[in-house]
Amino acid sequence: MTATDLPAKPYRNTAFDASINNPSAYASTLDDSFAAIDWQASWLCHLNQLGYISKSISQLRGLKNDPAQTEKLEHTPDIIAKVLNTALQKHADALQQSLPQTKPALNNQAQTLKFVSQNELPEGEAYERFIGTTGNIPTRDNLHDLFNGSIWLTFPKTKALLNYYHMLEIKEQGIGASRGRVRDTIxxxxxxxxxxxxxxxxxxxxxxxxxxxxxxxxxxxxxxxxxxxxxxxxxxxxxxxxxxxxxxxxxxxxxxxxxxxxxxxxxxxxxxxxxxxxxxxxxxxxxxxxxxxxxxxxxxxxxxxxxxxxxxxxxxxxxxxxxxxxxxxxxxxxxxx
Known part of the structure; x- marks a missing residue:
């Protein structure tokens, strides 16, 4: 077995795991738009780790809105990436599987998925190429990226496949005003x-x-x-x-x-x-x-x-x-x- 055949080392964020178990240690950067989520909605039921994610977001929002906690809380950036990484590991543990990976394209090896700060995306780098070459999914503290991450958690093979085709098309067509029919469909x-x-x-x-x-x-x-x-x-x-x-x-x-x-x-x-x-x-x-x-x-x-x-x-x-x-x-x- 070569080094590249070895299972990916599990990603764990021990400090953040502790913060969810004891959320008074951290403040949320989440805005009030997260209050609009109805976690019981029928169209959310299929999302993997929905219970964990909903509990984490609700706890963090609750602390933010509790005046008694304000002076005790420490600002934590990239809270959505941290929640999603913990959910990713929890789901892999439940399945007794390694973390999901990208689909290799253009001589790149498969990369283990990890949610990271949007700031880690280099200026001028295509979002999809960055994911394909590093496995890192740039994530902002907003609703759009929470739901995007939840779909990565739920359909990792499909999301990796779509990213693979993005990379092929970017290689062939470059980045321009028009994405072309393949990327438009994706x-x-x-x-x-x-x-x-x-x-x-x-x-x-x-x-x-x-x-x-x-x-x-x-x-x-x-x-x-x-x-x-x-x-x-x-x-x-x-x-x-x-x-x-x-x-x-x-x-x-x-x-x-x-x-x-x-x-x-x-x-x-x-x-x-x-x-x-x-x-x-x-x-x-x-x-x-x-x-x-x-x-x-x-x-x-x-x-x-x-x-x-x-x-x-x-x-x-x-x-x-x-x-x-x-x-x-x-x-x-x-x-x-």
């Missing part, structure tokens, strides 16, 4: 993507064909409930886009995801949530690998999905009339056989 899915998983192919086909009645309304009893998994379910949606998660802090009926359809067997729905997501990560990575290799790839290959129309995501969609809004549930631009 960006749209990365920011605004959703994954429809189904054991009933007609549901996926109906979604692609903009047939909202046959995808979301008529088969409602076949859809999984995020907060109470159903082994007999045949369809579920898991959000991939971190910007979409941020938009959902203020839900609007018109919010629309760009989705892909992953067909599975019924056995998928008998798995625990963590087993589902682990299995799905590889499936989505394989799907996106094939999609991004197509010569005519473009964001139009992603299917629009009004996200609050997903059964059990939003209380109002229990009424069939919810789907009669033609400004949201529009007729399709295409029909695929």
């Amino acid at each position: 960006t749209v899915f990365d920011e605004n993507g959703a994954i429809l998983v189904t054991a009933e192919s007609s549901i996926g086909k109906a979604l692609v064909d903009f047939d909202w009645q046959e995808s979301l309304v008529a088969p409602r009893d076949k859809w999984d409930e995020p907060k109470q998994l159903n082994k007999q379910a045949q369809a579920a949606v898991y959000i991939f886009g971190h910007a979409l998660l941020e938009k959902l802090l203020h839900p609007r009926k018109a919010l629309c995801a760009h989705s892909i359809v992953i067909n599975v067997t019924q056995d998928f729905f008998t798995l625990s949530l963590s087993e589902r997501i682990n299995h799905l990560d590889q499936k989505v990575a394989d799907y996106m690998d094939a999609l991004l290799s197509e010569p005519d790839v473009s964001p139009r290959k992603l299917s629009p999905l009004p996200i609050l129309g997903v059964p059990h995501y939003w209380a109002e969609n229990v009424q069939p009339s919810f789907y009669e809004d033609s400004q949201v549930f529009r007729s399709g631009r295409r029909s695929q056989s």
Whole structure:
């Protein structure tokens, strides 16, 4: 076994682990926007280490808002990176696996993932190239980067695959005003993507064909409930886009995801949530690998999905009339056989 074959040395931040167990030792740099997170929202249920992350953020925000603690607290920068690194290690420990890595590209070796300060990104360095060559994910103390990091935690193989294609395209096309069709497709899915998983192919086909009645309304009893998994379910949606998660802090009926359809067997729905997501990560990575290799790839290959129309995501969609809004549930631009 060569040195490069050895498992990555686990990343641990002992001081920060202690701060979460005794959070009065630190102050949060988090602003009031974090108060808008509804940790019980259906579209967050699939995120790995959600319990730990929500508890950590809530504790740190609570200390910030406690006047009695103000003089005792020490300012801690890069709090989101620290929370995410601890969550990353906790998840690896739970799976008894090493930390996830990048997908090697352009003669670079696989690098172990780690969340770092935004300040570590060198001036002029492409964000994606920096991740691919170092494994370091620049992270700011804001909602956008919290959700981005949460998706890295949940779908590390897919995120690494997308970053790999970014690196290939940057090498070939450089950095310019236009990203090109491959990087445009990656960006749209990365920011605004959703994954429809189904054991009933007609549901996926109906979604692609903009047939909202046959995808979301008529088969409602076949859809999984995020907060109470159903082994007999045949369809579920898991959000991939971190910007979409941020938009959902203020839900609007018109919010629309760009989705892909992953067909599975019924056995998928008998798995625990963590087993589902682990299995799905590889499936989505394989799907996106094939999609991004197509010569005519473009964001139009992603299917629009009004996200609050997903059964059990939003209380109002229990009424069939919810789907009669033609400004949201529009007729399709295409029909695929």
